[in-house]
Amino acid sequence: MGNLTFNAIDVETANADPSSICQIGIVRIRDGEIKEQLSVLVNPEQSFNAANVRLHGIDEAKVSASETLLQAAAKLRSLLEGTVLVSHTPFDQAALDGAMRRYRLAPILATWLDSALIARRAWPERYQRRRASLAIVAGDLGITFRHHDAAEDARAAAEIVLRACLHTGLGVDDWLHTTVLGDDAFPPL
Template sequence: MDFIAMDFETANRQRASACSLALVVVRQSQVVDSFYTLIDPEVPFESQNVRIHGITEAQVAGEPTFPQVWPHIASFFAPTRLVTAHNSPFDVSVLKRTLERYDMAVPRYQVIDTARTAKRLMPELPNHRLDTVSAALHIPLAHHHNALQDSYACARILLAQEQQFGDATLASMLKITA
């Protein structure tokens, strides 16, 4: 299985306020690489978001803006590429809104949501949050809401689901971004 696990954190309630991004690259069902960056969202932070992820305006001062990051990661988002995220509607919309904010083309790519797959394949869980699913699958998640840690957990969830339920089951849950 080849895919990219993606996670964003945002500065505020606006989806176009990405302040950190992580990608975990999986090839032949093995984690082979990762990418993490803080991003200067060029917008104010809200205290609620800072409480969740711990990233402050001071920490992103001088970090690259999204238009500076995009050329390094754009190739991961192509129609033939599979991207996963836990609660993918959030992360997909952060990417889309951020690209739109900077008048950049929004790519089409395949998406599978590990929150959705967990709801369907693991209905016995009390909820399907990233930390709950990770714990149920014995996947370490030491720093929830750290984009890199969340991306690794998401990648491991999809790999565990592939092993337990098979490619065909997961393939039925793929979506193409709009």
């Protein structure tokens, strides 16, 4: 099996605007092992929607003393730029890019890998006709986590990728190659 080094990320948002990030979770995987799990509350400088608060439990009071994304951007960039960055669906990439744009900052340049797409390809018999949501895939694989906590969601996405690598014998570089080239390039298992 190849490379098993990457970072995983998940974000929670204050409202329906993807750039309203109020929590960022990052998990650092080195050689197939979790080395660090970070959770950062972010002041989105936007109002909170009651439905979002019910999901993740984060409200204005919890982030009032937290840094804004503008203030946290340099730290995030130093952690993530130039790395392979896993998220479950493209939502987190769109949210992070949108939040950076909102502050007129350049996007964080990383190579993004979608753990939902990996799950569909690693276990096509399970997810061809069924959703591959984080909760469903994690449940199928026996991964326990507190859903809608960004650090826990990032860890679940990371564990999905690690289990897919073990199941298929493919490393992260192989998954990057096959997801960039498309379904026809997926090697037979």
